[in-house]
Amino acid sequence: MLQNDLLLRTLKGETTERTPVWMMRQAGRYLPEYIVLRKKYGFFERCQTPELACEITLQPVNIVGVDAAILFSDILVVPQAMGLEVELIESKGPNLPNPIKTVSDLIRVRVPDVNETLGYVFDAIKLIKQELNGRVPLIGFAGAPWTILCYMVQGKGSKTFDEAKAFCYMQPQLAHQLLQMITDTTIAYLKGQVAAGADTIQIFDSWGGLLSPDDFEDISLQYIRQIVNALKDEVPTIIFAKGAWHSLEAMAATGAAGLGIDWCIHPQMARKFAGNNVTLQGNFDPAKLLSPIPVIKKEVKNMLQAFGPGRHVANLGHGILPNVPVDHAKAFVDTVKEESTKLYAQQ
Numbered sequence: 001m002l003q004n005d006l007l008l009r010t011l012k013g014e015t016t017e018r019t020p021v022w023m024m025r026q027a028g029r030y031l032p033e034y035i036v037l038r039k040k041y042g043f044f045e046r047c048q049t050p051e052l053a054c055e056i057t058l059q060p061v062n063i064v065g066v067d068a069a070i071l072f073s074d075i076l077v078v079p080q081a082m083g084l085e086v087e088l089i090e091s092k093g094p095n096l097p098n099p100i101k102t103v104s105d106l107i108r109v110r111v112p113d114v115n116e117t118l119g120y121v122f123d124a125i126k127l128i129k130q131e132l133n134g135r136v137p138l139i140g141f142a143g144a145p146w147t148i149l150c151y152m153v154q155g156k157g158s159k160t161f162d163e164a165k166a167f168c169y170m171q172p173q174l175a176h177q178l179l180q181m182i183t184d185t186t187i188a189y190l191k192g193q194v195a196a197g198a199d200t201i202q203i204f205d206s207w208g209g210l211l212s213p214d215d216f217e218d219i220s221l222q223y224i225r226q227i228v229n230a231l232k233d234e235v236p237t238i239i240f241a242k243g244a245w246h247s248l249e250a251m252a253a254t255g256a257a258g259l260g261i262d263w264c265i266h267p268q269m270a271r272k273f274a275g276n277n278v279t280l281q282g283n284f285d286p287a288k289l290l291s292p293i294p295v296i297k298k299e300v301k302n303m304l305q306a307f308g309p310g311r312h313v314a315n316l317g318h319g320i321l322p323n324v325p326v327d328h329a330k331a332f333v334d335t336v337k338e339e340s341t342k343l344y345a346q347q
């Protein structure tokens with residue numbers, strides 16, 4: 001039994017006493033307690049050691065007081081499990097030395113047995129659930145197939161993912177074959193996360209906004225839909241497709257319980273597009289957490305009012321930045337708790 005199930009109830013559209021709050025990329029990055037572990041262990045070593053993944057997952061729950069834990073891992077463990085080499089270069093980001101470019105490269109990619117290749121994630125989840133002991137729910141996650149393809153083809157981070165797009169437009173059949181392999185792997189992986197104890201799942205489509213609305217449907221959403229469908233009888237799903245606000249209506253129609261939005265769309269406009277049967281999550285500009293605390297408080301209040309009470313999960317519009325002071329993150333979380341309690345009482 002969960003002591004704090006605000007997130008799950010809000011995702012289901014139930015009435016709660018206040019708005020739940022967590023922050024994307026809350027595990028890691030800005031916490032001094034995380035930096036200590038980063039100096040001692042490699043990135044994938046942290047992901048692959050259940051005790052370390054557990055410790056990092058719990059840090060923001062214990063230090064910042066968020067209403068949900070998110071598993072410490074990375075979306076890039078999926079391409080790794082599918083047979084690609086993935087490294088993380090300090091202060092540069094992901095690097096895949098042998099990216100997918102042609103049909104012959106696809107021979108190196110497989111839909112793996114997730115228990116063999118990603119069993120360490122399931123072990124971490126079991127340990128985290130035990131250590132959380134019902135305090136807050138645990139969010140599992142994976143990248144959307146399109147966002148994973150971006151890294152598999154481009155081989156590194158990019159602002160435009162031009163090579164990944166060229167791959168989709170020049171070799172569409174190959175691209176769809178790869179997207180389907182990623183989708184099949186992701187479904188098995190997320191079902192494994194749920195079986196291990198994840199209470200809800202977020203799908204990160206960080207690069208969904210790089211596609212036109214029609215291409216978003218063809219290259220991204222049709223695969224996300226398969227994932228949402230596969231999980232629909234198990235746990236609520238949240239889709240976060242950054243920048244793809246044009247497809248909120250289509251995303252709501254997948255049956256997802258929650259939709260993440262970034263700060264480039266007004267909450268009321270997002271509500272109009274998404275309809276009333278879905279929970280919205282977001283959408284504080286992460287850079288605004290660098291403002292003085294009184295400004296953060298005022299802006300959080302404005303955000304809560306713009307969403308209105310109910311069917312809202314307070315969050316950032318993208319991941320927290322590494323240089324955010326911990327007391328600013330805490331001010332964000334505390335203000336959501338205090339102000340939304342007042343707002344809900346006025347209803």
Ligand code: CP3
Nearest residue numbers: 024025026027028029070071072073074075093204206319
């Ligand atoms: O939310 C959480 O705190 C849980 C852990 C988590 C990480 N990555 C840990 C991480 C999650 C949910 C992710 C998702 C992820 N990873 C995404 C989607 C979300 C988004 O922000 O758009 C993407 C695109 C990646 C790929 C990735 N991993 C990049 C681009 C980088 C480098 C720079 C950075 O910090 O974003 C990573 C490395 C990474 N993943 C770090 C952490 C804490 C930083 C590396 C380190 O601290 O050693």
